[in-house]
Amino acid sequence: MHEVSLAGGVIRLVEDALAREPRVRVKRVVLAVGALAGVEVRALRFALDALAPGSVLAGAAIEIDEVAGRAWCLNCAANVAIHSRLDDCPQCGGRWLQPNGGTELSVRELIVEDLPDAPDASAHQEPASCASSAAVISVH
Amino acid sequence: MCVVCGCHQRPLSPAGAATPAALDGLSFVAEAPAAGVAAPAAAPRDLHYGRNPAGVSVPGLDAERAIHLETRVLAANDRVAAANRQAFAQRGVLCLNLVSSPGSGKTTLLVETIRRLQADGRLRAAVIEGDQQTTNDADRIRATGAPAVQVNTGKGCHLDAEMVAEAWCGLEGGAPQLLFVENVGNLVCPAMWDLGEAAKVAILSVTEGEDKPLKYPDMFAAAQLMLLNKCDLLPHLRFDVATALAAARRVNPDIEIIELSAFGGEGFERWLQWLAARQAAV
Numbered sequence: 330m331h332e333v334s335l336a337g338g339v340i341r342l343v344e345d346a347l348a349r350e351p352r353v354r355v356k357r358v359v360l361a362v363g364a365l366a367g368v369e370v371r372a373l374r375f376a377l378d379a380l381a382p383g384s385v386l387a388g389a390a391i392e393i394d395e396v397a398g399r400a401w402c403l404n405c406a407a408n409v410a411i412h413s414r415l416d417d418c419p420q421c422g423g424r425w426l427q428p429n430g431g432t433e434l435s436v437r438e439l440i441v442e443d444l445p446d447a448p449d450a451s452a453h454q455e456p457a458s459c460a461s462s463a464a465v466i467s468v469h
Numbered sequence: 470m471c472v473v474c475g476c477h478q479r480p481l482s483p484a485g486a487a488t489p490a491a492l493d494g495l496s497f498v499a500e501a502p503a504a505g506v507a508a509p510a511a512a513p514r515d516l517h518y519g520r521n522p523a524g525v526s527v528p529g530l531d532a533e534r535a536i537h538l539e540t541r542v543l544a545a546n547d548r549v550a551a552a553n554r555q556a557f558a559q560r561g562v563l564c565l566n567l568v569s570s571p572g573s574g575k576t577t578l579l580v581e582t583i584r585r586l587q588a589d590g591r592l593r594a595a596v597i598e599g600d601q602q603t604t605n606d607a608d609r610i611r612a613t614g615a616p617a618v619q620v621n622t623g624k625g626c627h628l629d630a631e632m633v634a635e636a637w638c639g640l641e642g643g644a645p646q647l648l649f650v651e652n653v654g655n656l657v658c659p660a661m662w663d664l665g666e667a668a669k670v671a672i673l674s675v676t677e678g679e680d681k682p683l684k685y686p687d688m689f690a691a692a693q694l695m696l697l698n699k700c701d702l703l704p705h706l707r708f709d710v711a712t713a714l715a716a717a718r719r720v721n722p723d724i725e726i727i728e729l730s731a732f733g734g735e736g737f738e739r740w741l742q743w744l745a746a747r748q749a750a751v
Binding site for chain 1: 533534535536537538539540541542543544545546625626627629657658660661662683686687690719720722
């Protein structure tokens with residue numbers, strides 16, 4: 330379950346980013362997880378859901394973009410799509426592939442909104458979290 | 470900053486562009502809790518425009534905005550790993566990250582390696598031992614006279630660069646020429662964490678399955694060298710060496726492979742020569 334460590338890394342990264350942006354709330358965080366990154370997306374989502382309450386990601390929608398794997402085939406001298414490190418080249422069946430895409434695990438962006446000014450804060454202490462239909466992000 | 474009202478300008482990102490302009494600057498006091506789910510009937514859906522810092526509502530501009538990060542999740546670890554790598558290079562230390570499943574013989578291999586290096590007076594070695602619990606492995610290394618620091622991760626499944634940095638500071642006896650980091654026995658998680666090593670060395674023993682590189686491809690793809698250990702047991706096992714080597718090369722065509730037994734033989738000398746050649750290149 331190294332995904333728990335990775336989820337902790339995501340939260341730390343967001344905390345660092347928000348240190349430069351005081352008085353905002355995270356509505357959505359967008360991650361990119363490559364097919365060859367060695368990360369199980371379901372486990373990462375589970376870990377983030379478990380760690381989010383009480384953190385900077387509390388109430389934030391978590392969006393995970395799954396990036397397809399790509400590799401350079403030494404036989405065809407072309408970039409091809411692969412799903413795992415065990416795949417053969419889909420064009421020529423060759424096995425000499427060098428993965429060159431879909432190995433990333435990164436935080437792409439944060440969608441944040443400003444927190445209301447202090448006197449208005451009580452009016453916003455409602456249980457639900459989305460500010461408008463634009464903020465309703467489907468969580469799979 | 471928006472030139473109209475002083476609020477934050479909406480970014481030109483796909484996410485920002487998806488925001489309907491008509492709703493900018495508008496917030497509901499009680500809101501729909503999730504996609505497509507209607508708010509409870511009792512919740513008042515009062516509308517409050519202009520709750521952004523500027524206090525005004527301007528169509529097309531809102532308080533919501535995107536912060537582009539494009540930052541690797543492991544960037545913090547990788548910064549520490551880079552500092553470790555630099556510290557090792559400055560002191561002429563070859564650091565190797567030994568990874569395998571539990572029971573592949575990592576510690577026995579290290580003990581024998583250190584013993585032979587000491588006998589030849591060749592290279593001075595030190596060890597950082599990673600486990601969840603106990604100091605058994607570090608105790609075995611210290612019994613050879615080589616310095617060792619045990620890092621117990623508790624419930625953790627891998628070592629990270631910070632643990633290695635701290636353990637490195639705790640090593641006694643000055644900078645060694647060889648620093649072995651014996652990672653937690655686990656063929657999954659340690660593949661992702663750079664510790665600042667010159668190379669990952671994967672150990673596969675012949676008492677495991679030949680297809681292990683196919684089952685755990687990330688680890689064997691990350692390793693520069695694979696040691697096929699316990700080869701002295703081959704006469705007693707149904708283990709096809711060619712199949713295992715083909716599996717390793719399938720996930721990593723460039724991987725170097727040495728067949729050996731921790732109890733000696735021809736392969737062990739090749740391993741010592743590999744270490745000497747890599748150390749000389751530091």
